[in-house]
Amino acid sequence: MYRAFRALALAALALFTLAPVYVMAMSSVKPLRDVQGPFTWWPSEITFAPYVEMWRTVPLAAYFANSAVVALCAMTCSTAIALFAGYAVSRYRFRGRRAFLATVLSTQMFPGILFLLPLFLIFANVDRLTGLELINSRAGLTVTYLTFSLPFAVWLLAGYLDSVPRELDEAAEVDGATPLGALFRVVVPAARPGIVAVAVYAFMTAWGEVLFASVLTDQDTRTLAVGLQAYATQANVYWNQVMAASLVVSVPVVLGFLALQRYLVAGLTAGAVKS
Template sequence: MRESAGERWARRVVLTVLALFVLVPLYAMVSSAAKPLQDVQGVFTWIPTHPTAQAFVDMWSTVPLGRYLVNSLLVSSVAAVISVAIAILAAFAVSRYRFRGRQLFSVTVLSTQMFPGILFLLPLFLLFVNLDNTLGTSLYASRTGLIITYLTFSLPFSIWMLVGYFDSIPRELDEAAAVDGAGPMRTLFRVILPTAVPGIVAVTVYAFMTAWGEVLFASVMTDENSRTIAVGLKGYSTQSQVYWNQVMAASLVVSVPVVAGFLALQRYFVAGLTAGAVK
């Protein structure tokens, strides 16, 4: 089937416009990060007239960015790993077994995705504060509290995508393993997991991204010591001025690893979505 000339031109024009729409903000971030403070406070210029990497140096001392980064890294990686481990077990059950409540479980877990975050935030805030008072634990304003909260955020989508992935692994492999005397857990770890590695990596990255970018709970459930970068970047706007060049530099630094990870794995996301969403 050939593409007509009109279609080809329409395609070129539309895709160019879309590419510009995506690129301009990214360019604004990169180019502004390379400007000195006076230049980002004056009228916008497309080309940095005094290119400098000073913002990338200053950003570490204007706000405790290092501490925020460590907090974010810690919270996001621990939450991602635990959440994926739990999702693997649940997805294995849903994919390989028929049991009473299977449908109910899937629907309940997925539907928690639609609840407004603020609905849990207020009670969770109260629960954490009151637990601290009565039990002496410290979940409120702690990284542990944040980890527990975040790992449930990515759980529904992770389960859903892994079920899609596991379903696409032929059952004959399970049966072959069973013939060799492998029990269900052995089948999961020796047969299914190795086959599903791309899917598991993709889901881990997704869980990491979810925690990395979360703002609502982080803005309430953290203090100066446990603050994550998602809310920490606010520190660059002070009463008197906003360090826009440093904001852009910091945004760039905290975005590059996640974007690179996502783009490297995007085809596994597409595969997972194809398996999951299209049914």
């Protein structure tokens, strides 16, 4: 009885999860009149024109490149900084260590919109004083996303590195390795799941963000999350092209997530139970 109930519950959950994906896929091959009319589960005719026209309606390739560059840079910087910070917190005992971790994690409790105006003013002053052009640039958006992902990344990686035995570091140092050499030669291979979890988290945080990307970018630096809104014009909303574009840009991210899923689960599980 329990197995039947569990199978039924899992089937209902899978149906609930896959139904939006099915609607998106079917809407992407519908003519525009079908999408704008009453909802139907199956198109009156199947057409792949939206997959061709979506590249012409908006500069989708440029938006995809902007999102990829910003997300990859934010992921790389966040992972590298969190690795050194997490290693220092995990391996060295200093006054205020626990308070530092609690303060870092507490920043995640504030809604992101609170930082929108302060960040914009900081970037505007930096642009005025130094000419770095952080507003309407990929660099400014990358720095913005670091402020979102880095606190949790440091906390998570410090917790995961606590689960790596210190004897590995000591054995490496006995063999003549420096602390930095022990980090890269011994600790990093053992902490690969935690590092992958941090990288995936940082990438996903930057990939799908809308609010800051809509304020800190212009036409040339716009990301996918904002650029998909360009399919809505004053005269019409090309919903079939929106669905086609959403499906196309989601495939690489989904495939990458599935490939790294086991590392992500292992990293989150181990890091969540350590202080």
